[in-house]
Amino acid sequence: YGPGVAAATEDMAKGIADYVGVLDGMEIPDRGPRGSPANYAISQKVGSALHAKRLAVLAATS
Template identity: 45%
Template sequence: MAIKIKSVSKSAAKYVERGSQAGDEFREGVSDTTDQAERAIAAEPAYVAGIQDSIARGARVAGLQKSGTDKWKRKTLAVGPRRLVEGIRAAKSDYADGVSEFFSVIAALDLPPRGPKGSPENFERSRIVGDALHAKKIEG
């Protein structure tokens, strides 16, 4: 006996209808979560296994080939610009918190004098900044 299912168009309409009303449930789910980082860390073995399985099956490449550039552009242009702006506005204090320690590292450096454009002295200045920032990054 064949399985009776809804048409694709009805299913898609229901998906949009129900998804459009899910904001409160989404908010509640996030609010009720006590420690997402702890739970994610505890799930690390499952995450690693899933990534390794995906790599072994070539799933990422297959998915990219299936969706293609046209779908990526269509979806990105449909929602991306708005989400980008909203995300940047919402992240202002997080950005400041995240970069402040790196700005402090740069401000504390004692760089040698600048040389002529393209000179070894200028590359040395860049190396000093790069080394200091890298050390801060891996220090955590």
């Protein structure tokens, strides 16, 4: 198991690089108190950005 995980490190890094770039480029406000609607808005913003990137990658590879 361990050798397989070690061997996949480079592939994993390549596979998530675009998505990490999306997250790095985002302006995310500070978290609000627990249960705050602002926290849900942050989650939605992140989710929407990652989903858009996924759709762009899929469109480019089809």
